[in-house]
Amino acid sequence: MIILDGQCVKAAPALLHQLTPGVRQLDGVFETMLATGGGVRHFNDHFSRLCRGLRLSGIHAPWTKDHLARDLARLIPGPQPHRVRVMVWRERGRVRFAIVAVPYVPPQRDVYEKGVKVLVLPVSRKFKKEDGTFKTLDYGLYRQAGETARRQGCFEALLADKNGRIIDGSRTSLMVLTGEGLIVPCAGFGTFDGLTRRRIMGLARKAGFRILRRHIDAGSLAGAQGVWLLNSLIGAVCITEIKKD
Helix, strand or coil, rough: EEEEECCCCCCCCCHHCCCCEECCCCCCEEECCCCCEEECCHHHHHHHCCCHHHHHHHCCCCCCCHHHHHHHHCCCCCCCEEEEEEEEEEECCCCEEEEEEEEEEEEECCHHHHHHHHHHHHCCCCCCCCCCCCEECCCCHHHHHHHHHHHHHCCCEEEEEECCCCEEEEEEEEEEEEEEEEEECCCEEECCHHHHHHHHHHHHCCCCEEEEECCCCCCHHCCCCCCEEEECCEEEEEEEEEEEC
């Protein structure tokens, strides 16, 4: 089922497709979360970021945190893992929202054991400073990048600007380990401040690692001690092969 504008509706394939970020260019924000054991992991962090995106977009939140938590509880059927997406957007002068929960199948075990191949994909889009502060439904560029990567046999696409600097993954955040410490891209201008990366940075800092925020050049990835893709669904996956478009 889907909750659409407060009403439960059948999760028909056509509707699920229309509610996939990037399929339609919408004026709004979204969050993707992992639900296990009947509850959403790190719900408070996701809700805070969603509200920040709504404020910056000038969109009124259609519910309180408790109201959204109740909607999620009635939509998630049981303890099995689910991918949950919350979307809020403006359309024809009114605020609309959708909550979609579908069964989640994590990557195969060998993805975590052997690592993955990624495609470095140059993009010409000029990002604004605030881009990356929240997940926008103006997501077509990222969706197309991910599809291009998969057609070329890659797990993920890393978007790069005209100077070869990594902006972000199409659906993941990037983290690099060098002799200097853990390197993460500078936030803003398209680089997303991912929650999973933020939590790992906190753990690494407590363990004594140095954390550096700076631009990451695509050419420097091959020489790093480790490179990881991170998000709330997959956790952390190591990059072992880099392909350039």
